Amino acid sequence: MGTSNVGLPELYFLLRGLGWTLILTGFGFVGGILxxxxxALARVSRRRLLRWPAKAWIVVFQGTPLLMQLFVVFFGLPLFGLDVAPWLAVAVALTAHASAFLGEIWRGAIEAVPLGQSEAAHALGLKYPSLMRDIIMPQAFRLSLPATIGFLVQLLKGTSLAAIVGFIELSRAGQIVSNQTFQPLLVFGIVGIFYFLLCWPLSLWGSRMERRLAQAAR
Structure with a gap:
C-alpha cells in the first residue's frame, strides 16, 4: 500500500486540531485559575471545615493520573444521567486537574509572603478580605508566576490525552492524518513542531520570570 502526500487539506486538519488544543488549554487554565x-484560600484558612476538603481535593487530583480523571468524568457522569459531550468532559477534567495543582502552587506562594506583613496589616485594622486582596495576593501572584507558567506548559501537553475519549485535538488529528497518508514520521514531526512552538516560548518566559525573582530576592 503506497503513501500519499501531506498537502493543504491535511495541514488544515492539523491546524483545526491545534485550535482545539488551544481552546481546551484555555478552558482548563481559566477554570483552574478560578x-x-x-x-488556595481554603487551604490557608483558619477553619478546618475549609482546609480539610481543599486538602482532600488536592490529594485526589494530584495523586491520580489525568487519564483516569478523564475516564471518570466522561464515563462516570452518564451514570448519574448527565450525558456530556467529549469536549465538555475534557474541559471539566482539565479544570479539576488544574485547580488542584494551581491551588497548591498558590497556597505555597501565599505562605511564602512574610508573616510580618500580615501582622502589620492586622495592627492597622485591615479586615481579612482587604488583607488578601491588597497585600497578600499581589505578592503571592508574583512569587507563583514561574510555577504557574510551568504548569500551563504541562496542561497544554496534557490535552493530548483528550484523544482517549474520542476528541480530535492536535495529537488525535495527527494520528488520523498519519493513518491516511502512511507518513507517521512526517506527520508527527509537524505535530511536534506545533507543540514546540507553543511550549518553548512559555518555558522561556517562565525561566525569565524565575531569574528576575531570584535577582530581586538578593
Whole structure:
C-alpha cells in the first residue's frame, strides 16, 4: 500500500486540531485559575471545615493520573444521567486537574509572603478580605508566576490525552492524518513542531520570570 502526500487539506486538519488544543488549554487554565484560587484560600484558612476538603481535593487530583480523571468524568457522569459531550468532559477534567495543582502552587506562594506583613496589616485594622486582596495576593501572584507558567506548559501537553475519549485535538488529528497518508514520521514531526512552538516560548518566559525573582530576592 503506497503513501500519499501531506498537502493543504491535511495541514488544515492539523491546524483545526491545534485550535482545539488551544481552546481546551484555555478552558482548563481559566477554570483552574478560578477554582484554584478558591482551593488556595481554603487551604490557608483558619477553619478546618475549609482546609480539610481543599486538602482532600488536592490529594485526589494530584495523586491520580489525568487519564483516569478523564475516564471518570466522561464515563462516570452518564451514570448519574448527565450525558456530556467529549469536549465538555475534557474541559471539566482539565479544570479539576488544574485547580488542584494551581491551588497548591498558590497556597505555597501565599505562605511564602512574610508573616510580618500580615501582622502589620492586622495592627492597622485591615479586615481579612482587604488583607488578601491588597497585600497578600499581589505578592503571592508574583512569587507563583514561574510555577504557574510551568504548569500551563504541562496542561497544554496534557490535552493530548483528550484523544482517549474520542476528541480530535492536535495529537488525535495527527494520528488520523498519519493513518491516511502512511507518513507517521512526517506527520508527527509537524505535530511536534506545533507543540514546540507553543511550549518553548512559555518555558522561556517562565525561566525569565524565575531569574528576575531570584535577582530581586538578593
Amino acid at each position: 477554582f484554584g484560587l478558591v482551593v
